[in-house]
Amino acid sequence: MEKIQFSSWVCPLPLRSYPTVVMGHGSGGKMMQDLIEHMFKPLFQSSVLDQMGDSAVVAIPTNGAGSTRLAFSTDSFVVNPLIFPGGNIGTLAVHGTVNDLAMSGAQPKFLSVGFILEEGLPMDTLGEIASSLAEACRDAGVEVVTGDTKVVNKGHGDGLYINTAGVGVIPSGVDISPQYAQPGDVILLSGTVGDHGMAIMSVRQGLSFETHILSDSAALHSLVACMLAVSPGIHCLRDATRGGLTAALNELALASQVGFEIEEQLVPVNPAVHSACEMLGLDPFYVANEGKLVAVLPAEVADEVLSAMRDHPLGRDAVQIGRVVADHPGVVLTKTSIGAMRVLDLPAGELLPRIC
Numbered sequence: 525m526e527k528i529q530f531s532s533w534v535c536p537l538p539l540r541s542y543p544t545v546v547m548g549h550g551s552g553g554k555m556m557q558d559l560i561e562h563m564f565k566p567l568f569q570s571s572v573l574d575q576m577g578d579s580a581v582v583a584i585p586t587n588g589a590g591s592t593r594l595a596f597s598t599d600s601f602v603v604n605p606l607i608f609p610g611g612n613i614g615t616l617a618v619h620g621t622v623n624d625l626a627m628s629g630a631q632p633k634f635l636s637v638g639f640i641l642e643e644g645l646p647m648d649t650l651g652e653i654a655s656s657l658a659e660a661c662r663d664a665g666v667e668v669v670t671g672d673t674k675v676v677n678k679g680h681g682d683g684l685y686i687n688t689a690g691v692g693v694i695p696s697g698v699d700i701s702p703q704y705a706q707p708g709d710v711i712l713l714s715g716t717v718g719d720h721g722m723a724i725m726s727v728r729q730g731l732s733f734e735t736h737i738l739s740d741s742a743a744l745h746s747l748v749a750c751m752l753a754v755s756p757g758i759h760c761l762r763d764a765t766r767g768g769l770t771a772a773l774n775e776l777a778l779a780s781q782v783g784f785e786i787e788e789q790l791v792p793v794n795p796a797v798h799s800a801c802e803m804l805g806l807d808p809f810y811v812a813n814e815g816k817l818v819a820v821l822p823a824e825v826a827d828e829v830l831s832a833m834r835d836h837p838l839g840r841d842a843v844q845i846g847r848v849v850a851d852h853p854g855v856v857l858t859k860t861s862i863g864a865m866r867v868l869d870l871p872a873g874e875l876l877p878r879i880c
Contacts, residue, residue, distance in 0.1 A: 542555075547877045548872070550766070550877075551766060551767060551871060551875070551877075552765065552766025552767030552768075552771045552812075552871075553766075553767045553771060553870045553871035553872060553875075554869075554870040554871065554872050555872065556766075557870065575701065575702070575703075576702060576775075576779060577627065577628055577700075577701060577702055578597065578623070578624040578625075578627035578628065578761075578762065578763065579595040579596060579597035579624045579625050579627065579628045579630065579690070579692070580595070580596045580597065581593055581594070581595055581628055581694065581701075582594050582596055592693065593693070593694040594630070594691055594692065594693060594694065595624075595625045595628040595629075595630035595690075595691070595692040595693075595694055596689070596690070596691055597621060597624040597625055597689065597690050598621075598687070598688065598689040598690075599617070599620050599621050599624060599687070599688050599689075599690075600685065600686070600687045600688075601613050601616055601617045601620065601685065601686045601687075601688070601880060602682070602685050602878055602880075603616060603724065603878055603879060603880055604682065604724075604728075604878040605724075605727055605728070606649065606653065606683055606684055607649075607652070607653070608723055608724050608727050608739055609723045609726065609727065609736065609737060609738045609739060610719075610720075610723055610738035610739030610740070610741060611656075611739045611741040611814075612652070612653050612656050613653055613684060613686055614652075614653040614654060614655075614656040614657030614660065614686070615656045615657065615659075615660040615741055616739075616741050616814060616880060617637070617657060617686040617688050618635065618657055618660035618661055618664060618666070618688075618743065619660065619664075619741045619742055619743045619744075619814055619815065620688070620765070620814060620880060621635060621688040621689070621690040622664050622666060622690065622743040622744070622745055623743065623744045623745070623763045623765075623814075623815075623817075624690065624763070625690050625691075625692035625745065626692070626743075626744050626745035626747075626748045626761070626763075626817075627700070627748075627761040627762055627763055627817070628692070628694055628700055628761075629694050629695065629698035629699075629700045629748060629752055629756075629758070629761070630692030630693060630694045630745075631692055631693055631694075631695070631745060631749065632664065632665070632666045632690055632691075632692040632743075632745055633666060633667070633691055633692055633693060634666065634667055634668075634669045634690065634691045635661065635666050635667070635668050635669070635688055635689065635690050635691075636668070636669065636670045636671055636672075636688060636689040636690075637657065637668050637671040637672075637686065637687075637688055638671060638672040638673070638674070638686065638687035638688070639654075639671070639672070639673045639674070639684065639685075639686060640674050640675075640676060640681055640684070640685040640686070640687070641673065641674065641675045641676070641681065641684055642675070642676055642677075642678060642679075642680065642681030642682060642683050642684065643675060643676065643677055643678040643681075644678045645681075645683050645684055649683075649684075650684065653684065657686075660743070663743070664743040664745065666690070672687075692745075695752070695756075697756045698752055698756050698758075700758055700759065700760060700761055701759075701760065701779075702760055702762065702775060702776050702779035702780065703779045703780050704759035704760055704780065704820075705759055705760050705776055705777070705779075705780035705782050705784075705820045705848050706759065706780070706782065706822075706848060707782055707783075707848055707849055707850040708822070708823055708847075708848065709759060709820050709821060709822060709823065709847065709848040710820070710821065710822075710823050710826045710844055710846070710847050710848070711773070711784065711786060711818065711819070711820055711844065711845050711846040711847060711848065712818070712819040712820075712821070712826065712829065712830055712833065712842060712843070712844055712845070713769070713791065713792075713816065713817075713818055713819075713842065713843055713844075713845045714744075714747065714816050714817045714818075714819075714833060714838065714839045714841070714842045715740070715792060715815075715816050715838070715839065715840070715841035715842060716740070716792045716793055716794045716797065716816070716841055717764065717768060717769045717791060717792070717793055717797075717808050717809065717811065717813055717816060718768065718793060718794070718797040718801060718808035718809075718811035718812075718813065719737065719738065719739060719740040719794055719797055719813060719815075719816075720739040720740050720741060720811075720812050720813050720814040720815070720879065720880075721768070721811035721812040721813070721876045721879050722737050722796075722797045722800045722801065722808075722811060723737045723738055723739040724739070724812075724876065724878075724879050725800065725804065725876060726800065736796075737794070737796050737797060737800065739814060739815075740813055740814055740815035740816060741814040741815050742814070742815035742838055744763060744815065744817055744838060746836070746838070747817070747833065747836045747838045747839050748761065748817070750832050750833070750835070750836050750839075751819065751829050751832055751833060753832070754825065754828050754829050754832045755821065755822075755825040755828065755829050757821065757822060757825065758819055758820075758821045758829070759820045759821055759822070760776050760780070760818075760819070760820035760821075761817055761818070761819055761820075762775060762776055762817065762818045763813070763814075763816065763817045763818075764812075764813045764816050764817065764818055765812055765813060765814060765880055766812055766879070766880060767810060767812070767870065767871055768808070768809055768810045768811045768812055768813060769791065769809045769810075769813070769816075769818070770807075770809045770810050770856070770868050770869070770870065770871065771810075771870060771871070772818045773786070773818065773856045773868065774856050774868070774869070774870045776818070776820060777853070777854050777855065777856050778854045780848075781853040781854055782848050782849065782850065782853055782854075783848070783849040783850065783851045783852040783853055783854075783855055783856075783857070784846060784847075784848060784849075784855075784856040784857070785846050785847055785848075785849055785856075785857045785858075785859070785865075786845045786846030786856070786857075786858050786859070786868070787845060787846060787858070787859045788858045788859060788860050788861060789859075789861055790843055790844070790845045790846070791809065791843075791845050792841050792843060793808045797811075806875060806876075809858075809868065810871050810875055811875070811876060812876060812879045812880060814880065815838060820848060823847075826844060830842055830843075830844060846858075855867060856868040856869075
């Protein structure tokens, strides 16, 4: 096979600076965006892939007129440690995949699960994680319908990796895409930010706080269903995982080519998370979540949707944090506590590796 040349890729300059893969290429930030935009997208050309949503939306023709729209997503989980406050890699795998489907407005139905096991992993640990995964599926109303198991030599697998794929059904009348944000829309956030990333870091660093930090890992599809019951006209949904709230906002602003403006003081942060971030020199806006979403929707339905979110256990801390504008397309600005405006840019590299 002929050796692939950098010069044949789209705008290869960002990749030339890194002749080998580094941790930042999986960060959810600028380096990962460059890898996807300049290597994977040009190689795997597809109109469906170009949607660049959390899940792909595909239409399956039916016997009669029309079609059934499915959401299809895949994800891999390499979190370290395998078990953390508020969950483990098994529950995270279910929640992460269910949430990717939910961000298209879909009701998740089926999952595949692939286990990559490292030789020497204690059976008790595997049993605990597999049991948690099964329970999370039952709670979310999804079914594992296929799977795979592989074992790698000791020292080559870091205990356990999990790969999943998910399929969900999108209700009629729901049409959500990262490209649909419009000037005049408002931006809603379902709750506090940074909980998952700081729960992971508290275990890694042996940190202790007056309040125990738990991961916010949760399946968000029931919250999304409540929101859509109020208004099926929601334009965009994004769960704020790698890269945190900042990455989610930037991805939507770039996809829609509109400007986002938020108010820093309106974004809720758990006090313990705030303290942990200050101790570690981190910005909670960039720290990962596994149970929070961003919604972009018309201003006229925002109050009603926000009320429905607050009536749901996973949205009780929901707030309106900003608006969509025609100015500065693709750029997210935040108003600080002293009234100044600053750019909330994508993280350049990896702030917290191995958090999902």
